[in-house]
Amino acid sequence: MDYTLPQFLAHAIALEREAAERYHELADMMEAHRNDEVSALFRDMVRYSQLHHDSIVERAANTALPAIGPWEYCWRTPPEAGGDEAFDYTINAYDALRYARENELRAMQYYAGAGQSSTDPEVKRLAAEFAAEETEHVEAIEDWLARTERPAAPWAADPHRGT
Numbered sequence: 001m002d003y004t005l006p007q008f009l010a011h012a013i014a015l016e017r018e019a020a021e022r023y024h025e026l027a028d029m030m031e032a033h034r035n036d037e038v039s040a041l042f043r044d045m046v047r048y049s050q051l052h053h054d055s056i057v058e059r060a061a062n063t064a065l066p067a068i069g070p071w072e073y074c075w076r077t078p079p080e081a082g083g084d085e086a087f088d089y090t091i092n093a094y095d096a097l098r099y100a101r102e103n104e105l106r107a108m109q110y111y112a113g114a115g116q117s118s119t120d121p122e123v124k125r126l127a128a129e130f131a132a133e134e135t136e137h138v139e140a141i142e143d144w145l146a147r148t149e150r151p152a153a154p155w156a157a158d159p160h161r162g163t
Helices: 005-032 036-059 093-117 121-147
Strands: none
Touching (some): 093 121
């Protein structure tokens, strides 16, 4: 899609809002089930998403943004919201981090693609900047992954998950 600046900013705000909402929901669920380690990880992701959201809203303060309904966004699933695999309250920290990394990678790819497909120089500049920020999130998560104990059996292969 060849985004105009208002379209791009509206999508970026929605993307970051959806990410914060999803991570908040996951953190609350993990906390309710006393999976405190993973809850704390998801709360960190809420903070990252909210900070990015707020900075984009600030940048868009003087721009008339289009009203875009959720069914009109240029994605089926918001890039940072991921699937439902993290809604298993028994997920371990390592696999929760892998889930978060995949979400951040999709967001990075979304922003990079938006910049590449736009002819608007400001969209290209902002998309590259946002993609770089998402890359920093991916790198931070990869650092956490390197310090997090890897489970003996992959979470997806756990026979107690009922799959």
